[in-house]
Amino acid sequence: MSFYTGRYSQSHGATWNGIPLKAGELTLGDFMRKQGLATWLVGKTHFYPDLSGIKRMGNGLDSPTGQLLQQCGFQIFDQMEGLYPEGPKGRYNPLKSTYEKYLNDLGYSGQNPWNDWANSAEGENGEVLEGWYMQHAHRPARVAEEHSETAYTTFRALEFLIQHSQSPWCLHLSYIKPHWPYIAPSPYHQLFRDLELPSATRSENELKNPHPIYEAFTKIRVSRAFSKKEVRDRVLPTYLGLVKQLDDHLGRLFQFMKDQGSFDQTLIVFTSDHGDYLGDHWLGEKDWFHEPSVKIPLIIRDPSSLANSSRGSRSKELVESIDLIPTFIEALGGSFSDHILEGQSLKPFLHSEATKPIRECAISEYDYSVAPISLLLNADPKKARIYMVATQRWKYIYTVGYRPVLFDLQEDPMELNDLGDDVGYSKIKSELNDQLLEWSLRHSQRITKSDSELISRRGCSEGLGIRIGFW
Amino acid sequence: MSFYTGRYSQSHGATWNGIPLKAGELTLGDFMRKQGLATWLVGKTHFYPDLSGIKRMGNGLDSPTGQLLQQCGFQIFDQMEGLYPEGPKGRYNPLKSTYEKYLNDLGYSGQNPWNDWANSAEGENGEVLEGWYMQHAHRPARVAEEHSETAYTTFRALEFLIQHSQSPWCLHLSYIKPHWPYIAPSPYHQLFRDLELPSATRSENELKNPHPIYEAFTKIRVSRAFSKKEVRDRVLPTYLGLVKQLDDHLGRLFQFMKDQGSFDQTLIVFTSDHGDYLGDHWLGEKDWFHEPSVKIPLIIRDPSSLANSSRGSRSKELVESIDLIPTFIEALGGSFSDHILEGQSLKPFLHSEATKPIRECAISEYDYSVAPISLLLNADPKKARIYMVATQRWKYIYTVGYRPVLFDLQEDPMELNDLGDDVGYSKIKSELNDQLLEWSLRHSQRITKSDSELISRRGCSEGLGIRIGFW
Numbered sequence: 001m002s003f004y005t006g007r008y009s010q011s012h013g014a015t016w017n018g019i020p021l022k023a024g025e026l027t028l029g030d031f032m033r034k035q036g037l038a039t040w041l042v043g044k045t046h047f048y049p050d051l052s053g054i055k056r057m058g059n060g061l062d063s064p065t066g067q068l069l070q071q072c073g074f075q076i077f078d079q080m081e082g083l084y085p086e087g088p089k090g091r092y093n094p095l096k097s098t099y100e101k102y103l104n105d106l107g108y109s110g111q112n113p114w115n116d117w118a119n120s121a122e123g124e125n126g127e128v129l130e131g132w133y134m135q136h137a138h139r140p141a142r143v144a145e146e147h148s149e150t151a152y153t154t155f156r157a158l159e160f161l162i163q164h165s166q167s168p169w170c171l172h173l174s175y176i177k178p179h180w181p182y183i184a185p186s187p188y189h190q191l192f193r194d195l196e197l198p199s200a201t202r203s204e205n206e207l208k209n210p211h212p213i214y215e216a217f218t219k220i221r222v223s224r225a226f227s228k229k230e231v232r233d234r235v236l237p238t239y240l241g242l243v244k245q246l247d248d249h250l251g252r253l254f255q256f257m258k259d260q261g262s263f264d265q266t267l268i269v270f271t272s273d274h275g276d277y278l279g280d281h282w283l284g285e286k287d288w289f290h291e292p293s294v295k296i297p298l299i300i301r302d303p304s305s306l307a308n309s310s311r312g313s314r315s316k317e318l319v320e321s322i323d324l325i326p327t328f329i330e331a332l333g334g335s336f337s338d339h340i341l342e343g344q345s346l347k348p349f350l351h352s353e354a355t356k357p358i359r360e361c362a363i364s365e366y367d368y369s370v371a372p373i374s375l376l377l378n379a380d381p382k383k384a385r386i387y388m389v390a391t392q393r394w395k396y397i398y399t400v401g402y403r404p405v406l407f408d409l410q411e412d413p414m415e416l417n418d419l420g421d422d423v424g425y426s427k428i429k430s431e432l433n434d435q436l437l438e439w440s441l442r443h444s445q446r447i448t449k450s451d452s453e454l455i456s457r458r459g460c461s462e463g464l465g466i467r468i469g470f471w
Numbered sequence: 472m473s474f475y476t477g478r479y480s481q482s483h484g485a486t487w488n489g490i491p492l493k494a495g496e497l498t499l500g501d502f503m504r505k506q507g508l509a510t511w512l513v514g515k516t517h518f519y520p521d522l523s524g525i526k527r528m529g530n531g532l533d534s535p536t537g538q539l540l541q542q543c544g545f546q547i548f549d550q551m552e553g554l555y556p557e558g559p560k561g562r563y564n565p566l567k568s569t570y571e572k573y574l575n576d577l578g579y580s581g582q583n584p585w586n587d588w589a590n591s592a593e594g595e596n597g598e599v600l601e602g603w604y605m606q607h608a609h610r611p612a613r614v615a616e617e618h619s620e621t622a623y624t625t626f627r628a629l630e631f632l633i634q635h636s637q638s639p640w641c642l643h644l645s646y647i648k649p650h651w652p653y654i655a656p657s658p659y660h661q662l663f664r665d666l667e668l669p670s671a672t673r674s675e676n677e678l679k680n681p682h683p684i685y686e687a688f689t690k691i692r693v694s695r696a697f698s699k700k701e702v703r704d705r706v707l708p709t710y711l712g713l714v715k716q717l718d719d720h721l722g723r724l725f726q727f728m729k730d731q732g733s734f735d736q737t738l739i740v741f742t743s744d745h746g747d748y749l750g751d752h753w754l755g756e757k758d759w760f761h762e763p764s765v766k767i768p769l770i771i772r773d774p775s776s777l778a779n780s781s782r783g784s785r786s787k788e789l790v791e792s793i794d795l796i797p798t799f800i801e802a803l804g805g806s807f808s809d810h811i812l813e814g815q816s817l818k819p820f821l822h823s824e825a826t827k828p829i830r831e832c833a834i835s836e837y838d839y840s841v842a843p844i845s846l847l848l849n850a851d852p853k854k855a856r857i858y859m860v861a862t863q864r865w866k867y868i869y870t871v872g873y874r875p876v877l878f879d880l881q882e883d884p885m886e887l888n889d890l891g892d893d894v895g896y897s898k899i900k901s902e903l904n905d906q907l908l909e910w911s912l913r914h915s916q917r918i919t920k921s922d923s924e925l926i927s928r929r930g931c932s933e934g935l936g937i938r939i940g941f942w
Contacts, residue, residue, distance in 0.1 A: 024495025
C-alpha cells in the first residue's frame with residue numbers, strides 16, 4: 001500500500017493483509033490518471049476494499065467511482081491474488097481467477113487446479129504432493145512450465161500490451177512468484193540444484209541475549225524449519241529457479257515490447273514488496289528488518305536519453321518504496337504534491353543530476369498485531385509496532401515496550417551483532433531515536449492544502465478585515 | 472477539529488483555519504447519529520469543506536451525503552462564523568449570517584451591521600469607532616445587549632430547543648464571544664472596570680535567552696500591544712464582561728431547559744477551544760503552550776444520578792478535547808471504537824468509578840505554517856510544528872529545528888522559568904521526548920479494522936489453507 005499511495009504505512013494505515021486502505025487515500029491510479037494514463041492491474045495486489053468508508057462517502061458500490069475505490073484505484077485487466085488455497089475453514093480468498101479456468105480448459109482438472117497442479121508435485125507413484133510442504137520443493141510442479149503462473153501472467157501482460165498499444169497506460173504487472181509455496185516447474189526446479197550455493201547468514205551469537213521480538217520470530221514454524229540445513233538446502237535452489245524463470249519471462253516480455261516498438265517509450269521498474277529470509281538469521285518469511293528482508297530489488301530503466309549517463313550503474317542511495325509515484329509523475333513531465341506524497345522523485349539520480357543524498361535515513365515499519373508472533377508475545381494491537389531507521393552506517397530498530405536493536409552496518413555488514421543494549425552506543429541510539437521522532441511527528445494528514453497554498457496565505461487575514469492587536 | 476473528530480490534530484490533519492478536514496474523517500455527527508441523535512449546529516465552527524476530496528469520492532456536492540460532508544457532519548440550524556469583516560481585499564468569509572439580517576430588520580443599518588453596530592462603539596460626537604482597535608474596548612457596543620451576538624445566539628438556541636423537543640438531539644451551541652474584537656454591550660462593558668484585577672503573569676526573566684519561537688510570538692503586534700499596561704488594563708475588564716454576559720445567557724438557557732423539562736435529560740458540556748493570553752507571558756492571542764492558552768474550561772453536567780457522587784467537584788485529570796466524543800457515546804449507552812477515536816471516556820470520572828488516571832501526559836499540537844510568526848521565522852510549512860507533552864509535574868515543548876522548552880509545574884506553576892536548555896534536566900527531557908515518540912508512533916490511520924477484529928484473525932490463515940513453513 002505504500003507503493004500504491006506513495007505514503008508511509010503509518011500515514012495510510014493499511015498495515016497488514018486484510019486491513020483495507022481507508023477510502024480517502026489517493027492511489028497510483030489517481031496520480032497517473034491526472035497525467036493522462038489509464039492505470040491497469042495484471043496480477044496480485046492483496047488490496048481489500050474499505051466498503052464502509054466507500055458507503056459512508058455516499059457512493060453506490062456499483063458506481064464507477066465506487067468500483068474504482070474498491071479496486072484500489074486500478075482498472076482490472078486480470079486480478080490474480082496468488083494461489084487460492086482452501087482449508088477446513090474455507091477458501092482463503094473467494095475471488096475466482098481466470099488462471100483457474102485457463103488450467104481447467106487445458107485439462108488440468110479439479111476444483112482447485114492452481115493448488116493441485118501449479119503448486120503441487122507428484123510422488124513416485126503418481127500421488128499428489130502439495131507444494132505447501134517444503135520437503136517436496138525439489139520436485140517439479142505438475143504443471144508444464146508454459147502453463148505455470150509466471151508464464152500465464154506474462155501471457156496476460158502480452159495480451160494487455162496488444163490491446164492497449166494505441167493510448168498511454170501505466171501497468172502494474174504483479175507476478176506472484178518467487179514466493180511460497182516453494183515449487184517450480186521443470187526445468188527450473190533443478191537448474192540450481194546440486195550447485196554450491198551461499199550458506200545462510202547466521203551465527204550462534206544471534207541467539208544469545210536475543211531481542212524478545214526477534215526471538216519470537218525465531219520460534220515460529222517457518223523460522224524453525226529454515227534453521228535446519230536440509231530445509232534450506234532443498235528450498236533455496238527452488239527459489240533461485242523461480243527467480244530465473246521470472247527473469248526469462250521478463251526477457252520474453254521486453255523482447256515483445258521491442259518488437260512492438262513500445263520498449264523505448266516505456267519507463268520500466270522492477271521491484272518487489274519484500275525479500276525472503278530463507279534461513280538467514282535463523283528466520284523464514286520477511287518480517288524483521290535485516291537486509292534479506294528489507295533490502296528489496298529496484299531496477300529502473302528510464303527510456304529518456306537523459307538517463308544514458310546513469311544507465312547500467314548502481315546506486316547506494318536510501319531509496320524507499322514511496323519514491324516511485326513521484327518518479328513516475330516527474331517522468332511524465334508533471335510535478336507532485338509533497339503534502340500528500342511522502343517520497344522523493346528518483347529522476348535526479350536517473351539523470352545524474354542529484355546534488356545531495358535522497359535522504360539521511362530510510363524508514364521501514366511493521367505491524368505484528370496479526371502475525372504469528374502476536375500469539376507468542378500476547379501482543380496488544382496498539383503496541384505491536386516496530387520501526388526501522390537505517391542510515392548508510394547504522395540500522396536502528398524501535399520497538400514498543402522492548403529495548404531497541406542496533407546494527408553497525410560498517411563494522412558488521414552481515415548484521416550478526418545486535419548492539420541494542422550496549423551502553424557504549426547510547427549516543428548513537430539517542431540520535432537515531434531523535435531522527436525517528438522527527439519523522440513520526442511529520443504532517444502526514446494535512447493533505448487538503450499544499451505547502452505553497454499555506455505560504456500564500458501568510459499575512460493575508462488583515463487584508464480581509466481581520467485586524468488583530470491594533471491599538 | 473479535534474473536538475469534532477475525537478482525534479489528534481496530527482491524525483486528522485486540519486491543523487489551522489482554512490485547512491479543510493479531509494473527507495474520510497468521521498465526525499461528531501457520524502458518531503451521534505449512530506446513537507440515534509440528530510446533530511445540529513448553532514453558532515461558529517470555522518470548518519472548511521474538502522471539496523476536492525468529496526468530489527473524488529464520487530459525491531455530488533448537492534447530494535445529502537455531499538451536503539453533510541461539506542458541513543463537517545452537522546445539520547445546520549444556524550451557522551454564524553463570528554464577525555465577518557471586510558478589508559481592502561474583500562470579505563473574510565463570504566457566508567451570509569442570519570444575524571446580519573436580524574440586525575438590519577431591527578434598524579441597525581448598513582451592509583455590515585455586525586461589524587458596524589455589534590462590534591463598534593461610538594465616540595463623543597457620534598462617530599463610529601471600530602472594536603478592532605483596542606483603545607475603544609472600554610466603550611459600550613453600539614448594539615443593545617439584547618441584540619448582541621451572545622444574546623442572539625442564545626435566542627437561536629431557544630428556538631432550536633422549542634422546535635426539537637420531541638426527539639433526541641445533540642446540539643453544538645458555539646458562542647463567538649468572549650473573543651476579539653474586544654467590545655461588549657452595555658452594561659457588561661463596565662461591570663469589571665475600575666476594579667482591582669489580577670496583574671499579568673509575566674516576568675522580565677522570560678525575555679532573557681528566550682526560546683526562538685516564543686520570542687517570535689512576543690514580537691507580533693498583538694503581543695506587543697498586550698505587553699503594555701494600558702492595553703491590558705483597558706481590554707481585560709471588557710473580556711471579563713463578555714464572560715459574565717455569556718454566563719448570564721447560559722443561565723437563561725438552563726432556566727428555559729428546566730421550565731421545558733429537558734434540563735435533567737441533557738448532558739451539558741461547557742468548554743472552549745482556546746484561552747487568551749491577554750498579556751500573560753508578554754503575549755496576546757492563544758498560540759503558545761502556557762496554561763492561559765491550553766488550560767481550557769471544561770464543565771460537565773451529567774444528569775445521571777450516578778454522577779451525584781462527583782457533582783460540584785473539580786478534577787485535576789489530564790483531560791483532552793478528544794475525550795468528549797467517547798464520553799458522549801458512553802453517556803448514551805454505546806461503546807466506542809478506540810481504533811478511530813483516540814480519546815478516553817470521562818464517564819468513570821463523572822461516576823466516581825475511575826481506578827487510575829486518565830492518562831500520564833496530555834498532548835497539545837500547533838502548526839504555525841500560516842501564523843504571523845511564520846513570516847518572522849521564515850518557516851518551512853513542513854517544519855512549523857510544535858508539540859506539548861504535559862504531565863502533572865512537567866510541561867515539555869518539542870519544536871522542529873530548535874531546542875526544547877521545559878517547565879517544572881510544581882516548582883514554577885506560573886511557568887516563568889524555561890529549563891529547556893538547562894543541562895541539569897537532560898534526563899527528564901529525554902523521558903518526555905520518549906513519551907512524545909511513543910505517542911507520535913501510534914496507529915492513527917488504521918481505522919478500517921478494530922483491534923478486536925485484528926485479534927480475532929490471529930492464527931486463522933492456516934484454517935483457510937495457508938500453510939507456511941511446513942516440512
